[in-house]
Amino acid sequence: MADQNAQTKPKRNAFSRFLDGVEWLGNLLPHPVTLFAILAAGIVVLSGIFGWMGLAVVDPRPAGAPGVADDGMIRAVSLLNGDGLRRIFVNLVDNFTGFAPLGVVLVAMIGVGVAEKSGLLSAAVRSMVLGAPKHLVTVAIVFAGIVSNTASEVGYVVLIPLAAAIFYALDRHPLAGMAAAFAGVSGGYSANLLIGTIDPLLAGITEEAAQLIDPTYTVLATANWFFMVASTFLITLIGSLVTIYIVEPQLGEYDSSRADETILDKSMMEPVSPIEKKGLRWTGIALLATLGVMALTIVPEWGVLREPGNPDPMDSPFFDGFVVWILIFFMVLGYTYGRVTGTMKTDRDVIDAMSEALASLGLYIVLVFFAAQFVAFFGWTNLGAITAVSGAEFIQNSGMSGPLVFVMFILMCALINLSLGSASAQWAVTAPIFVPMLMLVGYSPEVIQAAYRIGDSSTNIITPMMSYFGLIFAWALRYDKDLGVGGLIAMMLPYTLFFLILWTGFFVLWTFGLDLPVGPGSPTYYGQ
Template sequence: MTEFPPPADQPDPAVPAKRGAFTRFLDGVEWLGNLLPHPVTLFALLALGIVLLSGLFGALGVAVVDPRPQGAPGVAEDGMIRAVSLMNGDGLRRIFTGLVDNFTSFAPLGVVLVAMLGVGVAEKSGLLSAAVRSMVLGAPPKLVTVAIVFAGIISNTASEVGYVVLIPLGGAIYYALGRHPLAGMAAAFAGVSGGYSANLLIGTIDPLLAGITQEAAQLIDPDYRVLATANWYFMVASTFLITAIGSLVSIYIVEPQLGKYDASKADPDILDDEMMKPLDASERKGLRWAGIAMLGVFALMALTLWPEWGVFRNPETGDRMDSPFFDGFVVWILIFFVVLGYAYGRAARTMKSDRDVIDAMAGALSSLGLYIVLVFFAAQFVAFFGWTNLGGITAVTGAQFLVDTGMTGPAVFFLFILLCAIINLSLGSASAQWAVTAPIFVPMLMLIGYSPEAIQAAYRIGDSTTNIITPMMSYFGLILAWATRYQKDLGVGTLIAMMLPYSMFFLAAWSVFFYLWTFILGLPVGPGSPTYYEG
């Protein structure tokens, strides 16, 4: 690789740059985040901590008044919620015999495995990569920023394709257009990660979070169900909000701050990648057949739900929302991606037989090894939290605090979203963070009258908006590596500072939008998803 001398107007890299207060703050965030153990270790420690804490609270006889009606499912005869110790014979036997069931019955596990079978086919066939390239490379030059942000949001249906394909593609496109490549990467990163909870489609994260929310809600209402489509309406509307804000921040704040690009800082081989290559004839043919297949799947979905005789309507009431169609929506995700992926693969000749489909599914599941390990320990933590009644005690105590301080109105969600955003700085995984916080906040906010679906939607805002400024986000290092191809001396602080305007505007605008959507306009966040809980 050819080395270019630094321009005369650039500071000598051998001389340490002066570190401002904000940079020192970012260093502090990174240092604190690095103190946390691996998420698997964290859940193991949390599960152990619950066991020890239950022994202490059980010995002290900690109890609170159960706010649910007397005689309701799960309510004790004396109307109290008492701490149950796992630090005795009965508790240890329950842990030993329930360990496997806790794991296999953990709601998010099965739905994610099933969804990934389909996504694996679509990704292996090349459909996802071709679709993203088609969307971005085919956009008019004046709308390229909008196309990049929008494509980033849509890529969240299968998040890896956004991180691996779209973010470096954004930099390459800007470079080719004579614009600052880091601005293109920033726009893509903002869409893929900052807009993680906005989408037109239901992705793998939706059934995962819905399962965790359902587990938490059942601490208060054992029969409560949360659908994978719980936030779909709000997600669709948020797609256009985040696209608009991300594009405006890119064009009017980030790109001007970066200034004119100095090409001498770049790797001269950065444009040799396949990602800038236009779609060839086979890929275009594959996309056409995938589009036909998509229409076929949508037609099949409509036939099973819309007519009076629709087989997936509620067989007792005929209802479309409370129906097998949405209860089993993860199966539609599987069918959608398998059919589209195979149609594309056959037309583009990237898949020739059923063996290719099977290999794609196996490859998708083989990449989930770490996730499955994490789920094992997360499932124990959630189960122990429920067994010990510490979740219920925490929720009642917290809800009473909110009542005593008068913080029961809709404005409480601004504080909740901000808190989730701060927690996300140190615990970057959406599922890991929600598995820890949902058993506390979902019951707490349910007790003051808000539905689990609305609570989950609010959580997703806080979780998404700070993804782009935390080194704890799993793909942050990969993005930093891509960025250094355009600016060899780029550091973590520079990347975070570049993304901070997106985070600030997303957090403020999205929070206000949530408030307007749910409490001013009174719109549901998803199909069959009320704003208020009336248990």
């Protein structure tokens, strides 16, 4: 495999023209801030229309479960009345400040800012990539993106912008590096070598749905582990090839005049100096010390960040609050490097670094304000849940069976994910329909969950409903101020298409062709 660093745009084949069309259509949309404001207002109007029409579907969750209405229906809730407008007015600020990714990004960027201002990130990138074989860089970035999901949000707030800097340091298009990392972190969200925080969450939802048929059925957090480990290498291969042979040639030669000058540091191409090497050595010592402290809080049974009485270390404050470790990690390493190299001499230098990091997020904060309102309004109206249930009923009533029903199921999950971006929220609504239905025709809940995760992951990278989409767009604008939403979606669309096609084919081969278990004690067929 060899990276293709195209310097000019190639001839436009049919697929390239298709992507150009997607970009053109997408760029007809207004600025993302304006777009989310319009969408939020549109949801209010639609909720009034559907509420007046009495739109409702049967709730697939069992009676008495949290959030299930007494009459067992999911009804469209109007925001275009007195109660709705009062709810909007009272919760507008809370929607903004309670938007989960906002706090994560702000806290993480305080630490990342120290590491960046001290010069640590620049020196580390140059030491890693300037002498490395270029054909391995793309593969390493996609793989690192997938594995980063074990550590919660670290891939979104650290790896994706770092990948852009790495590609720029190698005289390649920085947006291609960002796309490769984004594809790994978000498109490969469910693939991993280790059990991540999402695994026990989805397993719990699947278990509740399975118990509608078999009250004694249990689903482990490791239910999909075998398949997801294998998927890690598949997604790494697909993501790397798409980056090298489609996305990077499509982007063409990078025009640095369209970028924010503050991020195009030409020193990124300079060799690491002796004082920088000394700083990196001391930073390595600080890294080992920090990792040692982290291990002491989670590995021993008496670890202070383990949940008392819970033997499962994955279900613990250590992982629930992992963003704090991101903050500590980068502050410790950044300050250590800065003290050794002389770039940080006083507390004022550290504070200035934190301030500059947060100041760079101005556009993202404005975008989040409107995106948070849209997400909140969409949830209040129940329109996302109604869409999910309606799509599930369509497949249920189609009479399909075997691999074809799973292909349709994956495609439906991918489609619903465009409007209902939370993996757990979508699965909480669709699992009570599909898990019992497919169990009754002979398939295990673990296999059904694995199929769901393919559809959910593949379209994360092309939907503005994904929590971190706004952050990715804000960072991309720093490298190309003329980039539109359509340009970002067109850049990521090839990953979605190839992930859906090849990952689904891999799933069919794994389960129906080879009859391999998707995880420990997780056969393809129910009761096997």
